[in-house]
Amino acid sequence: MLLEKIKTPGLSHLSYLVGSGSQAAVIDPRRDCEIYVEKARAEGLTITHIFETHRNEDLVSGAPILAEWTGAKVLHGPNADGEVSYAETAREGDVFEIGQLRIEVLETPGHTDDSLSYVLHDSAYPDGPVGVFTGDALFVGDVGRTDFYPDRAREVTGLLYDSLQKLQSLGDQTILYPAHGAGSVCGSGMAEREFSTIGHERANNPRLQIADREAFIEAKLAEVHYQPPYFRLMERLNLEGGSAAPRVMQPKALTLDQLESAAADHVIDIREPGAWCAGHIPGSYCIPVGMIPAFAGWFIAEGESNALVAADQSALTTAAQHLVRIGLDNIAGGYTGVIPAAAQGRDLGQVPMIKTGEVRRRLEQKQAGWTLIDVRAADEREEAKIDGSRHIYAGHLNEQWQDLDPLESYTLMCASGMRATVAASWLASKGFGNVDVYLGSMGAWKAAQG
Structure with missing residues (x-):
């Protein structure tokens, strides 16, 4: 039996590979999805099912690509604000067998209308669920945001409250497997650790301490969340099915002359703030590589081209991975060598x-x-x-x-x-x-x- 968490840095996205017998399932795969095939193959498993907990807003789903590669069936929830072109609809009570594992579907709307949780049972130990994949309904230390339907704010927040009661009824022994960890834009109060149980959350999660439904609604409505423009792109791609991620994430190496002649819509300096302030290519702006998932989607629109300025090649690769995972992969190339540019007599910008x-x-x-x-x-x-x-x-x-x-x-x-x-x-x-x-x-x- 196998249960492995695959974390996507930057986005703090958590996906899972679950296997038993000769079969495997993937929950919420990311766009660059070779990792799931490689890990399953290494364990002698065939991926037969792909489960999506909801239509993600902060990253491109890899489900349609992984399904094309493996022939696996994709399951998605109802009420997705449109047809999920690459998936079949799963509903409450549906059950899927993966070797000796049984995965049961719970409808847990609130964060989104199509939110599902997948309850994991082990037939060898039938006394209660082993775990539950909660998507963005319940996190370690927090619960899902409910601001995506502003005209139905009270309704959907109440739906999340009801969904959380359903999840808590699974029993204190149930291990929690959420779709995001601390640092994600999907919640601000998540714990730094990525392991918990329903029992521990019942005792310690601040939002689960609110027993009254109306009080819970009021507390959630008082939250302030931000929605980067790229969320709309993610929502569309995760209905239509996004294209496969580039197999090679290393941007094309650019000389300084090529950087200038590329005429990219954005020149993004991914070095640390102090380095950018001390000297930068005029016209560039700074998003340190670790902040790309949180901020690139505010400034770069769909289809716009990007050129990257970095301290080294490894940073360029990491930046490209971050951009590809949020669908902003029109990358003209990358340049390293701001200090050599100064040595060549090029004027650099500075900010005190x-x-x-x-x-x-x-x-x-x-x-x-x-x-x-x-x-x-x-x-x-x-x-x-x-x-x-x-x-x-x-x-x-x-x-x-x-x-x-x-x-x-x-x-x-x-x-x-x-x-x-x-x-x-x-x-x-x-x-x-x-x-x-x-x-x-x-x-x-x-x-x-x-």
């Missing part, structure tokens, strides 16, 4: 990083034509903020930059300076000549207060 004393001085003097912009999420700002700052979430600058005066001066801040650099770099790429980054940002501000 300023400290707490300078920020405080500007605030106290009410410096004319200057604004401190806080790009953190709304819930972070509710906990603590700097008086006199203006709030614009980093992702929302994809459009709201047009409401700012490029002749004025702006300091960007967040919790540490990472997101602030993304925001400052985006403004700089749009022709804002007077931007800087608050180094340490809210962390430094709090430290200075003692």
Whole structure:
């Protein structure tokens, strides 16, 4: 018997390979899905079933490609806001046999209308379920977001409450296998660990502590979530069936001249913020490689071309993987060597990083034509903020930059300076000549207060 978790870094996506006898099933495969075939083959298993817990919003599903490669049947839930072209519909009570394993379907709507959970039974140990694959209904330490149907907000939140009661009825022994872990955009309160049981969640998950249905609805409606524009692309591709991921993730190597002549819609510098601020290709903006899954989809539209600037080839490969998994794989190539470019006499852009004393001085003097912009999420700002700052979430600058005066001066801040650099770099790429980054940002501000 086999049960293996496959984690996708960056997206914090969790998929699973389950096998018994000679058969195997995959739950929520990612787009670059060779890994499932390789692992199943290594165990002497044939993939016969592919189970989707819901139509994902944050990544391209690999289910249609994996089905084409293996001949496996894809199962998806009802009420998917359209026909899932590559899947059959599974409904509550359906049962699938995988060797000595039995997988039973539960309908658990709320996060999405088509959400399913798959309950895992072992026929050799029939006293209750072994585990449950919950998709985005129940996480370790959190529950699914319910903001995808704003005109039905109370209804779908109530549906999630009902679904959670159904999941809790499986028994405390049931092992929890969610579709995401900490760091995912699908929830903000997930625990750092990726193992739990229904019993442990019942005792410790803050949302499961709310016993009253109406109180649960009110608490969920008060949450603030952000939906990057690329979510709409993911939803469409996960109905139609996205194409296979490129087999080779290494972007084409570009010289500096080729980078400039490529005329890509976006030149993305994936180095660390300090490196970008110290010297960067003019017109580029900074999304550090580890932040691509969270922020690239705010600034890059479907079909737009991207050129990458990195410190080394391995970073280019990782960046390409991140982009491909969210369907933004029109990559013109990658360039390494910003310092050699300076040595060749090329002009590089620079953005200053300023400290707490300078920020405080500007605030106290009410410096004319200057604004401190806080790009953190709304819930972070509710906990603590700097008086006199203006709030614009980093992702929302994809459009709201047009409401700012490029002749004025702006300091960007967040919790540490990472997101602030993304925001400052985006403004700089749009022709804002007077931007800087608050180094340490809210962390430094709090430290200075003692």
